Amino acid sequence: MAENVAGTEDRILDLAELLIRKNGYNGFSFRDIAAGIGVKSASVHYHFPTKAALGARVAKRYTDRFLDTLGDPDKAPEDANAVIDKVRALFRSAMLEDGRVCLCGVLAAESAGLPDEVAAEAKAFFTRLTNWLCAALSRTTWGKDQPAEAVRTQALRAVALFEGGLLIARIQNDTDLFDLL
Amino acid sequence: MAENVAGTEDRILDLAELLIRKNGYNGFSFRDIAAGIGVKSASVHYHFPTKAALGARVAKRYTDRFLDTLGDPDKAPEDANAVIDKVRALFRSAMLEDGRVCLCGVLAAESAGLPDEVAAEAKAFFTRLTNWLCAALSRTTWGKDQPAEAVRTQALRAVALFEGGLLIARIQNDTDLFDLL
DNA sequence: GTCTATAATTTGATAGAC
DNA sequence: GTCTATCAAATTATAGAC
Numbered sequence: 001m002a003e004n005v006a007g008t009e010d011r012i013l014d015l016a017e018l019l020i021r022k023n024g025y026n027g028f029s030f031r032d033i034a035a036g037i038g039v040k041s042a043s044v045h046y047h048f049p050t051k052a053a054l055g056a057r058v059a060k061r062y063t064d065r066f067l068d069t070l071g072d073p074d075k076a077p078e079d080a081n082a083v084i085d086k087v088r089a090l091f092r093s094a095m096l097e098d099g100r101v102c103l104c105g106v107l108a109a110e111s112a113g114l115p116d117e118v119a120a121e122a123k124a125f126f127t128r129l130t131n132w133l134c135a136a137l138s139r140t141t142w143g144k145d146q147p148a149e150a151v152r153t154q155a156l157r158a159v160a161l162f163e164g165g166l167l168i169a170r171i172q173n174d175t176d177l178f179d180l181l
Numbered sequence: 182m183a184e185n186v187a188g189t190e191d192r193i194l195d196l197a198e199l200l201i202r203k204n205g206y207n208g209f210s211f212r213d214i215a216a217g218i219g220v221k222s223a224s225v226h227y228h229f230p231t232k233a234a235l236g237a238r239v240a241k242r243y244t245d246r247f248l249d250t251l252g253d254p255d256k257a258p259e260d261a262n263a264v265i266d267k268v269r270a271l272f273r274s275a276m277l278e279d280g281r282v283c284l285c286g287v288l289a290a291e292s293a294g295l296p297d298e299v300a301a302e303a304k305a306f307f308t309r310l311t312n313w314l315c316a317a318l319s320r321t322t323w324g325k326d327q328p329a330e331a332v333r334t335q336a337l338r339a340v341a342l343f344e345g346g347l348l349i350a351r352i353q354n355d356t357d358l359f360d361l362l
Numbered sequence: 363g364t365c366t367a368t369a370a371t372t373t374g375a376t377a378g379a380c
Numbered sequence: 381g382t383c384t385a386t387c388a389a390a391t392t393a394t395a396g397a398c
Binding site (some may be wrong): 022023024026027100101105106107108109110111112113119122123126141152153156157159160161162163164165167168170171172173177180181 | 187203204205207208281282286287288289290291292293294300302304307308333334338339341342343344345346348349351352353354358361362
């Protein structure tokens with residue numbers, strides 16, 4: 001029964017992810033985290049020595065989970081639109097579940113002022129997601145006949161569209177806008 | 182000859198815009214601004230009483246300039262692709278001129294933690310840009326025969342694509358990625 | 363593993379002299 | 381319009397007791 005109770009480390013990661021997605025990396029503090037989970041900021045430092053280390057871990061966990069949900073690209077649908085829709089649905093659920101945008105979209109927006117290790121993890125998100133889309137799309141009936149560059153362009157367009165769509169839907173406070181994309 | 186020398190207020194706005202586009206609203210301070218233009222932070226407060234007031238003014242000026250460059254939508258091209266390309270070129274030049282993303286894209290990413298007056302100006306950017314695109318597109322040979330909703334969807338897709346594209350191009354440190362969109 | 367206490371710095375903002 | 385001086389609060393981070 002006790003396995004369901006998240007440890008302090010996971011609770012820190014959960015709250016940090018939520019706060020970054022809401023306010024950005026520069027928009028939360030160790031004290032926000034500590035207060036939110038009911039400990040002191042020194043305890044947060046025990047688990048994550050620096051803010052950069054925490055940010056990097058949050059981004060890595062987010063990316064791992066995102067790609068884990070997508071699964072094996074070799075088992076993705078054979079219809080190209082279905083592949084795109086699979087990714088669209090994942091971005092969409094991130095938006096609806098907690099009304100937040102993509103963590104790595106936020107980090108990308110701030111990236112020029114981010115600690116290197118955080119920026120590197122955010123960059124990896126886009127590399128890995130684009131690679132997954134390329135792999136999945138090149139198996140589809142559409143992609144089989146396409147040069148690699150055309151597949152890559154489609155993958156990039158999809159990611160850019162969804163990232164931008166989340167930003168617009170959020171600031172316009174209208175989640176329906178995302179579904180028009 | 183002296184007309185070319187920007188006043189303190191404009192120099193504050195210029196630097197604030199650059200810093201927000203680089204690090205986000207929470208990623209710059211009045212002292213950063215002051216040091217950058219060679220005054221003290223109290224002088225910055227003389228021109229802009231609060232950080233929120235400065236942020237809002239930066240966003241409004243950015244939006245005004247953006248739409249001013251686009252010009253009258255009734256004089257936009259009659260080819261729909263040319264209209265989209267006009268907007269694409271504007272986003273692209275923002276990226277190339279100073280290697281930065283769209284100011285309001287950054288603000289949108291942080292919007293949940295922004296002062297109301299700043300968030301309102303960022304929101305207005307997307308409203309005004311989308312409206313411009315709707316007006317311009319509905320005049321095109323393509324748009325003339327389309328229902329308003331289809332035109333609006335196209336407009337939103339274009340803005341989302343370019344905003345997302347800027348974010349990806351910047352974090353991947355590859356401006357060429359934007360041109361694939 | 364969490365706490366108290368605190369250091370060192372930075373932040374947004376104000377008062378008042380010039 | 382810009383300055384010096386300063387405030388109160390918040391920030392990341394550390395030392396050491398429990």
